[in-house]
Amino acid sequence: MMQVRVRYFAVFREVTGVETEVVDTGASSARELFSQMADRHADLHFEAAALVAVNDVMADWETALSEGDEVLFFPPVAGG
Amino acid sequence: MNFRVISGKIDLRALRDAVGDFENGACVIFEGLVRNHNEGREVLRLEYEVYEPLAVSEGEAILGEAERRFGPLKAACVHRDGLLELGEAAVVVAVSSAHRDESFRACRYIIDEVKHRLPIWKKEHYADGEANWVNCQRCAAHAAG
Numbered sequence: 001m002m003q004v005r006v007r008y009f010a011v012f013r014e015v016t017g018v019e020t021e022v023v024d025t026g027a028s029s030a031r032e033l034f035s036q037m038a039d040r041h042a043d044l045h046f047e048a049a050a051l052v053a054v055n056d057v058m059a060d061w062e063t064a065l066s067e068g069d070e071v072l073f074f075p076p077v078a079g080g
Numbered sequence: 081m082n083f084r085v086i087s088g089k090i091d092l093r094a095l096r097d098a099v100g101d102f103e104n105g106a107c108v109i110f111e112g113l114v115r116n117h118n119e120g121r122e123v124l125r126l127e128y129e130v131y132e133p134l135a136v137s138e139g140e141a142i143l144g145e146a147e148r149r150f151g152p153l154k155a156a157c158v159h160r161d162g163l164l165e166l167g168e169a170a171v172v173v174a175v176s177s178a179h180r181d182e183s184f185r186a187c188r189y190i191i192d193e194v195k196h197r198l199p200i201w202k203k204e205h206y207a208d209g210e211a212n213w214v215n216c217q218r219c220a221a222h223a224a225g
Contacts, residue, residue, distance in 0.1 A: 009129065009131060009199065009201065010129050010201035010203075010213055010216075011201070011213040011216050047216060049215065051199070053134055053199070056133050056134055056137075057134075058134065058138065058197075072131070072134075072199075074131070074199050075201065075213065075215075075216050076215040076216050077195075077196070077197070077198060077199060077200055077201060077215070078195070078200065078201055078202045078213070078214040078215040079128075079135075079159060079171065079194050079195050079198045079200030079201075079202075080112045080159075080170065080171045080191060080194055080195040080200075
């Protein structure tokens with residue numbers, strides 16, 4: 001088990017009602033962590049175009065996590 | 081810093097001057113404006129949310145990619161954060177190069193990548209009082225208000 005900080009943005013923050021939370025997890029990847037958080041927050045659903053960043057660097061959903069990481073969950077972006 | 085996120089109105093002239101260069105005979109400026117409709121619904125205003133640290137670093141990376149692909153050129157981009165009214169510019173891209181082709185191509189590349197990669201979200205506020213996050217397939221039921 002390790003401890004990571006999770007941050008939610010835009011609609012993810014609205015549906016969880018949480019901006020940031022510290023969680024204990026055994027997740028082997030960002031994808032698995034998202035899945036665990038979706039179990040915790042009933043209205044949080046994975047979106048095919050969702051993006052993830054770890055420690056302020058864009059990552060991919062298979063990225064392995066480490067103790068103390070800050071994981072940012074981005075819903076589908078819509079700039080411009 | 082050639083990529084910036086601001087909450088006030090974008091100064092078009094300043095952006096054009098930022099890419100000005102006597103070596104460059106072409107300047108292309110793209111403005112993305114707040115439109116009064118989307119997918120059949122009347123839109124009153126837009127609300128942007130930007131995660132600035134990563135938006136800026138990714139934005140700078142995109143400008144660098146454009147220069148490597150189409151340069152030599154000068155490029156700058158500004159994106160708004162917060163609440164925008166109809167007709168306001170949400171994003172402006174300015175590119176200058178010796179000849180026009182490189183500027184047009186680089187400008188197109190930059191705006192396309194900005195829309196796809198930057199951690200920026202927009203919520204449309206509609207005439208009927210509802211509001212939705214754009215591009216979010218399963219969000220409609222949750223985004224009212």
